[in-house]
Amino acid sequence: MAFLEVNNVTKGYEGHLAIKDLNFSIPKGSIYGLLGPNGAGKTTLIRIINQITAADTGEVMIDGERLNPSHIARIGYLPEERGLYKKMKVLEQIVYFGRLKDLSKSEAEKRALYWLEKFDLLAWKYKKVEELSKGMAQKVQFILTVLHEPELIILDEPFSGFDPVNTELIKNEIKNLRDKGATIIFSTHRMESVEEICDFVGMINLSQKVLEGSISDVRNSFKKNEYQVLFRGELNGIPFEPKSVKREERLALNKAVFVIEPDKAKDLITALNAQVEIASFSEELPSIKDIFIQKVEEGKNG
Amino acid sequence: MGKIRLITWREYITRVRKKSFLIMTILGPVLIAVFYGIIIFLAVNDSIGQETENILVYDQSKVVEGKLFNDDMLTFDYASDWSKKDEDSLTFGKYTGRLFIPDSFNLYHPSGVIYESEKSLSVEGKQRINRRIANAVEEQKMAELGVSESAMDSLKTSVSLQALTLDEDGKSKSSSTELNTFIGMGASFVIYFFIFLYGVQVMKGVIEEKTNRIVEVIVSSVKPFQLMMGKVFGLALVGLTQIVIWLLFSVILVGIISVLFIGDNMGSIMEMAQSGQTVPVEQLDALGINSMMMNMVSGFMALNWPFIIVAFIVYFLGGYLMYSALFAAVGAAVDAETDTQQFMLPITLPLVFSIALSTSVVMRDPNGVLSFWLSIIPLTSPIVMMVRAPFINLATQWWEVALSISLLVGTFCFTIWLAGKIYRTGILMYGKKATYKELFKWLFYKP
Numbered sequence: 139m140a141f142l143e144v145n146n147v148t149k150g151y152e153g154h155l156a157i158k159d160l161n162f163s164i165p166k167g168s169i170y171g172l173l174g175p176n177g178a179g180k181t182t183l184i185r186i187i188n189q190i191t192a193a194d195t196g197e198v199m200i201d202g203e204r205l206n207p208s209h210i211a212r213i214g215y216l217p218e219e220r221g222l223y224k225k226m227k228v229l230e231q232i233v234y235f236g237r238l239k240d241l242s243k244s245e246a247e248k249r250a251l252y253w254l255e256k257f258d259l260l261a262w263k264y265k266k267v268e269e270l271s272k273g274m275a276q277k278v279q280f281i282l283t284v285l286h287e288p289e290l291i292i293l294d295e296p297f298s299g300f301d302p303v304n305t306e307l308i309k310n311e312i313k314n315l316r317d318k319g320a321t322i323i324f325s326t327h328r329m330e331s332v333e334e335i336c337d338f339v340g341m342i343n344l345s346q347k348v349l350e351g352s353i354s355d356v357r358n359s360f361k362k363n364e365y366q367v368l369f370r371g372e373l374n375g376i377p378f379e380p381k382s383v384k385r386e387e388r389l390a391l392n393k394a395v396f397v398i399e400p401d402k403a404k405d406l407i408t409a410l411n412a413q414v415e416i417a418s419f420s421e422e423l424p425s426i427k428d429i430f431i432q433k434v435e436e437g438k439n440g
Numbered sequence: 441m442g443k444i445r446l447i448t449w450r451e452y453i454t455r456v457r458k459k460s461f462l463i464m465t466i467l468g469p470v471l472i473a474v475f476y477g478i479i480i481f482l483a484v485n486d487s488i489g490q491e492t493e494n495i496l497v498y499d500q501s502k503v504v505e506g507k508l509f510n511d512d513m514l515t516f517d518y519a520s521d522w523s524k525k526d527e528d529s530l531t532f533g534k535y536t537g538r539l540f541i542p543d544s545f546n547l548y549h550p551s552g553v554i555y556e557s558e559k560s561l562s563v564e565g566k567q568r569i570n571r572r573i574a575n576a577v578e579e580q581k582m583a584e585l586g587v588s589e590s591a592m593d594s595l596k597t598s599v600s601l602q603a604l605t606l607d608e609d610g611k612s613k614s615s616s617t618e619l620n621t622f623i624g625m626g627a628s629f630v631i632y633f634f635i636f637l638y639g640v641q642v643m644k645g646v647i648e649e650k651t652n653r654i655v656e657v658i659v660s661s662v663k664p665f666q667l668m669m670g671k672v673f674g675l676a677l678v679g680l681t682q683i684v685i686w687l688l689f690s691v692i693l694v695g696i697i698s699v700l701f702i703g704d705n706m707g708s709i710m711e712m713a714q715s716g717q718t719v720p721v722e723q724l725d726a727l728g729i730n731s732m733m734m735n736m737v738s739g740f741m742a743l744n745w746p747f748i749i750v751a752f753i754v755y756f757l758g759g760y761l762m763y764s765a766l767f768a769a770v771g772a773a774v775d776a777e778t779d780t781q782q783f784m785l786p787i788t789l790p791l792v793f794s795i796a797l798s799t800s801v802v803m804r805d806p807n808g809v810l811s812f813w814l815s816i817i818p819l820t821s822p823i824v825m826m827v828r829a830p831f832i833n834l835a836t837q838w839w840e841v842a843l844s845i846s847l848l849v850g851t852f853c854f855t856i857w858l859a860g861k862i863y864r865t866g867i868l869m870y871g872k873k874a875t876y877k878e879l880f881k882w883l884f885y886k887p
Binding site for chain 2: 189
């Protein structure tokens with residue numbers, strides 16, 4: 139069931155359309171990667187969902203209801219450009235933002251302490267934000283996004299500014315939140331993290347949606363039937379023409395790439411098996427990054 | 441409303457807790473007192489920093505020779521020989537200037553006087569020399585008319601005028617013009633400073649939130665209008681806190697001063713002042729106080745304090761709300777503080793205009809036509825009305841105050857609405873150089 143539905147949403151600013159007739163359907167309890175080059179209209183869509191700005195036409199449905207101010211407390215938003223009050227103390231700041239999201243003071247404090255402990259920031263709770271390192275401030279920002287246990291979490295580039303250790307930490311938290319039932323929209327340019335944690339992706343280019351689906355569906359729909367084989371031995375005139383063959387010294391194996399017709403993979407394996415010792419046989423699906431670049435290029439040419 | 445209160449609380453608490461607030465609250469009045477103390481001191485003692493000017497007089501007419509009054513500001517020496525005046529020229533030496541009084545000069549035709557100096561003469565200097573010569577001439581005329589010196593002295597009069605105003609019952613109340621002016625000017629200066637100080641703080645706060653991008657997070661939980669109003673209210677509270685602290689200070693200070701300087705006699709002065717009767721000078725002398733002081737005290741007692749205090753708070757808040765909303769809009773329209781100049785001008789102009797007129801026209805004639813209109817027009821009324829407040833007789837002029845306050849309330853509602861529109865669009869607009877045309881368009885944007 140879709141938790142968030144965007145139906146035919148259009149929004150224009152002074153003569154140009156920021157988004158045009160967008161349709162998205164984001165399933166409940168999933169991590170949804172929202173992709174698109176700079177200026178494609180992602181921020182506008184996010185702002186519409188956050189009710190910072192309103193759509194010209196179309197509607198946004200959350201959990202079956204038309205978007206209304208009561209939904210604000212059910213959404214958590216981590217903007218790309220991070221902002222905290224530098225002169226405010228960490229705990230005080232988290233509690234303040236929690237209360238802006240309708241939490242009671244004591245509840246906000248309780249949850250803030252829970253998160254601070256989880257992120258190993260408890261010793262910093264009475265320090266001003268300006269005394270924190272960038273990574274710590276980012277963690278604080280993450281805490282105040284999820285403090286009110288939102289059902290919909292919108293994360294715009296959540297990993298920027300984190301070292302690999304903290305990136306992993308946040309990644310796990312995002313997955314945890316999903317497993318607890320939250321729906322997460324994840325906007326990023328980092329394609330490898332999309333493949334790693336997203337269940338679904340949608341892509342906007344030039345104000346319009348160009349792609350949507352589960353990660354595997356999307357990758358499969360772009361596949362070029364390319365297979366990679368690692369083997370020992372020599373290829374000698376098999377019925378398939380390899381695209382390339384070369385020696386991988388590192389692995390002490392040979393590597394061949396084949397582009398074949400659909401449903402011929404079995405035949406390829408049979409043919410290979412007759413000649414060489416197969417170490418691995420894998421289908422090369424295009425990465426989300428490749429698809430992204432391809433779509434952006436198509437947009438430029440079209 | 442709950443969210444506005446929360447934002448107000450944050451703005452208030454973070455500012456009041458700062459050390460700079462404490463320092464400003466204590467140091468502010470001291471600095472202002474020192475500042476005005478120096479100005480008043482210099483104004484009263486205008487001889488300070490001035491050297492005695494020596495003037496050499498060539499009096500061909502012999503009318504004023506030896507008769508010009510000398511003091512430590514201006515002394516006159518007399519050259520014996522008129523014919524040598526050309527030879528002596530430019531040998532000023534110890535003289536700052538030379539005064540030539542030609543033969544044609546006489547008591548009934550005091551003209552043809554020439555003053556010659558290296559530095560050009562100031563207006564004040566010219567008046568001073570003029571007065572000295574005129575005095576010398578007048579004295580001689582008096583003597584010619586047969587007025588003796590003692591008769592002349594007895595002509596000099598100093599009148600002590602006690603001003604009374606009538607209240608609704610036709611009862612007279614004493615009032616001290618000097619005190620009224622002092623209180624009115626003081627109140628309007630405080631309002632002027634606070635509008636500026638806190639208005640600019642609102643603007644800086646908005647710019648801070650905008651450049652820090654905090655605003656993105658906040659407007660996903662509250663409406664921009666709530667954010668703006670919370671900030672405006674929060675700073676209003678900071679200002680009020682400061683004023684209350686100052687009021688308490690001054691009450692304590694007045695208490696201490698009255699005990700120290702007037703001491704035991706305070707009780708009897710208060711009694712006399714309250715009775716509203718004129719007190720015989722002898723009685724005052726016996727108590728060791730002069731009539732001017734008595735006048736002040738009775739004027740102080742007679743002032744309509746509840747009205748003045750309420751008016752102060754109303755005009756302070758009204759003026760502040762009106763201007764700070766505009767300051768907030770400016771903050772939202774720009775990306776950095778350095779870009780604020782062009783939008784600040786239309787806001788600061790009426791403020792500076794009203795304080796400039798307050799210290800001149802309004803102060804001289806608080807119930808005049810210009811004063812009336814300036815205290816009705818909302819952009820100037822918060823500052824100008826406070827100068828007038830001690831002079832206003834509510835019994836007959838209540839409608840002026842009512843009209844002025846209603847217009848002020850209407851205007852701040854309007855500026856807040858206007859600012860809210862600009863603010864809403866501006867805070868999320870980055871990297872776009874705002875122009876007036878742009879701001880005008882923002883007024884009509886859909887959210």
